[in-house]
Amino acid sequence: MAHVSYLESTRAKAQLNRDQADQFYTGNLANFAPGLTHTFDADVFVATLRSLRPVGSAGAVPLFDRSQDQTVPAGRTVADSVGILVVEGNYLLLASQPWQQVASLLDATVALRPSLGTLEQRLMKRWRAHGLSPQMAYGKTHGNDLNNAKRVLNESADATLTLHQLH
Template identity: 25%
Template sequence: MIFTLNLAGQRWEVHIAQDELETVHLPLLKEITQKAELQAGRYLVALAGPPGSGKTTLGALWETLAREYQPGIPVQCLPMDGFHLPNTELDRRRIVRNGETIPLRKIKGAPESYDLKAIKQAFHAVRMGKELAWPKYDRQIHDPIANAIPVLNAGIIFIEGNYLLLDEPDWQEFHNYTDLSIFVECPEAVARERLLARQQRGGRAYQAAVQHYEFNDLPNWQRVMRHRLPGNAILTMNEDGRLGRI
């Protein structure tokens, strides 16, 4: 089936095989909806996985499926990219990579480039049912914009990000804020193809995209896949990009 999704303000057509829809997405959404209906307020779901695993697309797809197949309970997907430190701060801070001291901006997208204090405050506010707006990452100016996305007061809230199940200090606690966690396993070859395509769509030449992938995206993919907490549900992606469920 073809679904038209809103991805970061752009409309994309995504093809989902009927058997994947019926065996993965709809059953999972039904399970989450049934659990969410048992409690008042927000039901928080962490959607984690390495770079290139399609988390943003999944979140948008599930929002669409909820409107079409699960009426009566609202669904919202919130991205973690808005919690990147501003470029001015990334330029100011330094980090050692491969024995070289470099600006943190050179590894933008790594866990160190996020504002952990702001993330914890936002998660706590969402968990406590407070009214708030969520930041978003603007890919035109390549910087976060504060208070850009009003958060639903009730319903299913998916929060998608690479590091929400990262088994490292300061990140380990985030799964405690959520009611359910989902991890998407993605082969490195698929992640590479997707991320190179994304970089080239953004204007990078192929060789520059490869260099960016090997210096930034690949270490992040390895870090997430090798150091993660167990999720309540595991989705696995094959070499064709189709999803199954363990």
Template identity: 30%
Template structure:
């Protein structure tokens, strides 16, 4: 694990500084943000993207969400895994790893990447793009630090990984609200959180100590510390 910095209060500006410092003078860098479902990793990624675009220009930073590598429901039905959607094996981990490696190896190419449509709960091909001008790529997802061959290959392409930590009760409340918002019955939403999301959170936590930085999603902003 690399040395960490200490940031107090709403540390978005300091986090943006750290992200910007990852970029070499003559190349590009990939920042990974991991966290359990409902931890706030997508929120942090979105805030960093907006902050760095204001600071450095729209094309200086690009977004590659791991959610774009969800297997479509048609494949999950074929595999009998639709009721486990969101588990590690319901993603195309190899495709994700290959894409991250290509982003590093081919900086002069326009590289189209999949996104994820929350209303449909489906991946969308070529929804996003990494332009040649992009110096920093932010990718966020649950399993970037999972210790399996495919996920290790994805991790190998990333320059630094930050782990977003949130109180479990807060995470679970957010997840239940999210599932209800996107169409689940409240009882079904609560059951899904307990039987699908929380076992996934346990898996994610097993890799957390490999992160380069811990970012606490606190009530008063982002707080960063060397230890959990």
């Protein structure tokens, strides 16, 4: 049986912390929208993925701790015994640089294509589960998350396999 490891792509690359994000925003950091493509060091992610591509490679990768709302540097180790590396993330198939380099580093890609209504329900549920009020959950869902989802749905290259919502 192959040893499988997991890499959260959009969370497992050096996501900017609040101090670094301040370089992009001269106004109130309350307007900072984490999770947007420019809040990730995609070049570092691509380099990390490239270094882990050969079977038998090992390395440490960051991981996103949602409970702390921050990236944990070297939060996970990929062992040299790993034969299959599963990479997860919203932006992996974006057709813009540097993201478009990712597909060439993967043997196969799978895209999930739920409806926007389903995405809205799941996002609202997630934010409520994190203790946000209905109003705050709505604001995060409609102010940032659904815009990201629309971008991913509209600007991503085709996957090897695409799973569409049936209803």
